[in-house]
Amino acid sequence: MESEKQRTPDENGYFGDYGGRFVPETLIVALNELDDAWSKFRNDPSFQEELAAWLKDYCGRPTPLYRARKLAAALDIKEIYLKREDLAHTGAHKINNTMGQALLACRMGKKRLIAETGAGQHGVATATAAALFGLDCEVYMGEKDIERQAMNVFRMDLLGAKVIPVSSGSRTLKDATNEAIRDWVTNVGNTHYIIGSVVGPHPYPAMVRDFQRVIGIETRSQILEMSGVLPDVVFACVGGGSNAIGIFHPFLEDDLELVGVEAAGSGIMSGAHSAPLSVGRPGVLHGSLSYLLQTEDGQIKEAHSISAGLDYPGVGPEHSFLKDQGRAKYISVTDTEALTALRLLCRVEGIIPALESAHAIAGVIQEAEQLKDKTVVINLSGRGDKDVATLAKLESGEDEK
Amino acid sequence: MKRLEQKFRELKKEGAKALITFITAGDPDLDATCDLVETLVAAGADVVELGVPFSDPLADGPTIQAASGRALAQGVTLKKIIATVAKIRLRTDIPLVLMSYYNPLFSYGLEEFVADAATAGVDGVIVPDLPLEESYLLRSLADGKIAVVPLAAPTTPDARLAKIVASGSGFLYYVTVTGITGTRTSLPLELTSTLDRVRKIADKLPLAAGFGISTPEQARVIGKHSDAIIVGSALVEIIATHGAADSGRKKLFDFVGSLRQALDA
Ligand SMILES: Cc1ncc(COP(=O)(O)O)c(C=O)c1O
Numbered sequence: 064m065e066s067e068k069q070r071t072p073d074e075n076g077y078f079g080d081y082g083g084r085f086v087p088e089t090l091i092v093a094l095n096e097l098d099d100a101w102s103k104f105r106n107d108p109s110f111q112e113e114l115a116a117w118l119k120d121y122c123g124r125p126t127p128l129y130r131a132r133k134l135a136a137a138l139d140i141k142e143i144y145l146k147r148e149d150l151a152h153t154g155a156h157k158i159n160n161t162m163g164q165a166l167l168a169c170r171m172g173k174k175r176l177i178a179e180t181g182a183g184q185h186g187v188a189t190a191t192a193a194a195l196f197g198l199d200c201e202v203y204m205g206e207k208d209i210e211r212q213a214m215n216v217f218r219m220d221l222l223g224a225k226v227i228p229v230s231s232g233s234r235t236l237k238d239a240t241n242e243a244i245r246d247w248v249t250n251v252g253n254t255h256y257i258i259g260s261v262v263g264p265h266p267y268p269a270m271v272r273d274f275q276r277v278i279g280i281e282t283r284s285q286i287l288e289m290s291g292v293l294p295d296v297v298f299a300c301v302g303g304g305s306n307a308i309g310i311f312h313p314f315l316e317d318d319l320e321l322v323g324v325e326a327a328g329s330g331i332m333s334g335a336h337s338a339p340l341s342v343g344r345p346g347v348l349h350g351s352l353s354y355l356l357q358t359e360d361g362q363i364k365e366a367h368s369i370s371a372g373l374d375y376p377g378v379g380p381e382h383s384f385l386k387d388q389g390r391a392k393y394i395s396v397t398d399t400e401a402l403t404a405l406r407l408l409c410r411v412e413g414i415i416p417a418l419e420s421a422h423a424i425a426g427v428i429q430e431a432e433q434l435k436d437k438t439v440v441i442n443l444s445g446r447g448d449k450d451v452a453t454l455a456k457l458e459s460g461e462d463e464k
Numbered sequence: 465m466k467r468l469e470q471k472f473r474e475l476k477k478e479g480a481k482a483l484i485t486f487i488t489a490g491d492p493d494l495d496a497t498c499d500l501v502e503t504l505v506a507a508g509a510d511v512v513e514l515g516v517p518f519s520d521p522l523a524d525g526p527t528i529q530a531a532s533g534r535a536l537a538q539g540v541t542l543k544k545i546i547a548t549v550a551k552i553r554l555r556t557d558i559p560l561v562l563m564s565y566y567n568p569l570f571s572y573g574l575e576e577f578v579a580d581a582a583t584a585g586v587d588g589v590i591v592p593d594l595p596l597e598e599s600y601l602l603r604s605l606a607d608g609k610i611a612v613v614p615l616a617a618p619t620t621p622d623a624r625l626a627k628i629v630a631s632g633s634g635f636l637y638y639v640t641v642t643g644i645t646g647t648r649t650s651l652p653l654e655l656t657s658t659l660d661r662v663r664k665i666a667d668k669l670p671l672a673a674g675f676g677i678s679t680p681e682q683a684r685v686i687g688k689h690s691d692a693i694i695v696g697s698a699l700v701e702i703i704a705t706h707g708a709a710d711s712g713r714k715k716l717f718d719f720v721g722s723l724r725q726a727l728d729a
Binding site (some may be wrong): 075078081084085086087088089090092093175238241244245248249250251252337344346347349350352355357359360362363396445 | 543565568571596598
């Protein structure tokens with residue numbers, strides 16, 4: 064196994080063959096500045112202490128690691144633990160990243176934050192940090208996502224952020240990201256772009272990972288305290304891959320299995336899915352080289368998932384690296400499987416998970432046969448309040464569109 | 465590639481400025497692209513840039529985004545564009561440069577792309593999302609076959625600018641505004657002095673200024689401080705509004721002619 068050092072990206076932002084910086088020249092200086100600032104503050108005790116204090120007092124960290132006995136019994140699995148990121152302030156892991164980046168933006172003297180959002184959780188988390196630190200905030204969101212995540216749009220509005228609808232392309236996360244990059248290219252002088260996942264040009268994939276590692280660091284010490292041993296398998300859903308890399312990374316050197324669960328949408332064979340690691344091939348989107356859903360001619364394909372946060376044709380470069388290395392395994396579950404998992408968790412544990420997180424649970428259900436005598440940790444990346452409208456529509460038989 | 469160098473050499477001898485015109489290949493269709501290139505040449509363009517449509521053109525404003533969308537809806541691909549260039553080559557000797565985002569090239573295969581493009585008569589390629597650090601492979605494969613035109617922006621520091629120019633070939637594409645493509649009623653006030661400064665550092669390559677230039681007056685002013693001006697969105701808008709049939713081509717001819725005049729004045 065390789066050392067921790069080899070896994071960090073190289074100075075050009077490459078994880079093996081993946082990553083890099085494929086952006087217009089206009090942004091290079093800003094990325095260099097960001098890289099310098101992050102390199103400085105990641106090792107700066109005063110920055111780290113301030114961030115840790117916000118995460119504790121404001122975000123409610125550490126989030127609990129909860130032993131889900133009922134779920135384990137229902138699935139006939141030895142032990143299941145849920146890492147309760149749904150209990151973090153604003154209801155998802157996204158806040159870990161936005162608090163870190165907003166604090167960094169303050170240190171860099173940037174007064175305006177922009178973000179892209181799919182499910183709206185990252186948008187809400189960015190709007191929250193902006194409100195707290197007194198920064199202007201504009202969030203790009205696809206029109207389709209504005210419809211299906213209406214509650215989060217309203218939350219962003221309450222928090223004082225401006226939500227800008229994006230009507231191009233598939234009107235989802237990919238297109239919102241294009242528009243956020245265009246904004247950044249135009250306003251790079253006063254604006255910091257808070258990317259919401261471990262995607263984008265270097266240093267974003269590494270920086271966002273570092274901010275999300277807190278999930279895995281906590282999980283590791285919590286499970287050692289609770290059970291005395293490390294788990295056998297860790298599951299997480301993969302959209303861009305930030306909650307997954309956050310919980311995986313501190314376990315990379317350990318002898319255990321890491322499983323990322325992509326969204327298979329209507330089924331891999333249907334073509335309507337969001338599973339680039341499962342069936343994509345390497346290409347460049349939004350500033351980095353990674354597995355990608357694309358046509359034979361290198362046009363980016365539209366993704367599909369019932370879950371807005373997973374509805375994205377790309378994935379973070381470090382996941383591509385972990386896949387090729389064989390260090391992590393990537394599977395996929397359909398919309399229907401995710402819904403079944405969501406309902407199961409509601410009924411047996413009294414927890415309504417986000418549709419994204421339901422994919423991780425569905426992954427465990429899919430693999431349950433091999434997990435009988437295993438201790439499993441699932442990253443419950445967010446809570447499902449934002450999804451109740453989508454679920455209600457489905458219940459009433461209306462087509463989710 | 466020779467055509468590009470030769471063109472700039474000739475213009476320099478004559479003390480003339482190059483007019484570089486951009487249209488999106490395959491908008492409204494690839495046959496029209498052949499005719500439109502002929503119109504551009506007839507109206508006095510010195511270099512033609514053909515945009516390769518991409519699903520996610522993140523350096524482009526609404527005009528070129530829409531043109532890309534129209535071309536993709538026609539089923540336009542890089543392969544078909546290269547084949548179209550081969551046809552255009554039978555009709556004109558004008559330097560032809562492709563402007564493409566990186567993924568279509570990467571997906572095609574860089575080595576194959578360079579070989580096919582050079583054979584078809586492409587003289588250079590501009591890749592707006594491929595900065596210096598990532599362009600080494602393409603540059604080394606393209607060396608001596610097609611030019612890899614580098615881009616610099618207002619945010620580029622001088623030391624970096626020098627490196628960019630040293631690495632590139634064809635001409636330097638200087639992005640005049642901090643932003644995306646699209647017509648602008650006004651350009652940055654300091655642009656002319658910026659161009660003078662850039663020219664001093666970038667003397668190894670002809671200096672072409674682009675992004676936002678959309679009127680003869682802008683062409684005239686910027687032409688005095690550069691070796692070439694690049695006009696794109698304004699032309700794409702004419703094609704979008706008036707089509708590529710006779711009446712649209714006449715409008716395009718007149719407008720490009722007015723840019724030519726302003727540049728030569
Ligand atoms: C609750 C939740 N989980 C997961 C994701 C997917 O993102 P990532 O793969 O970066 O964790 C999102 C994105 O919106 C989310 O809201």
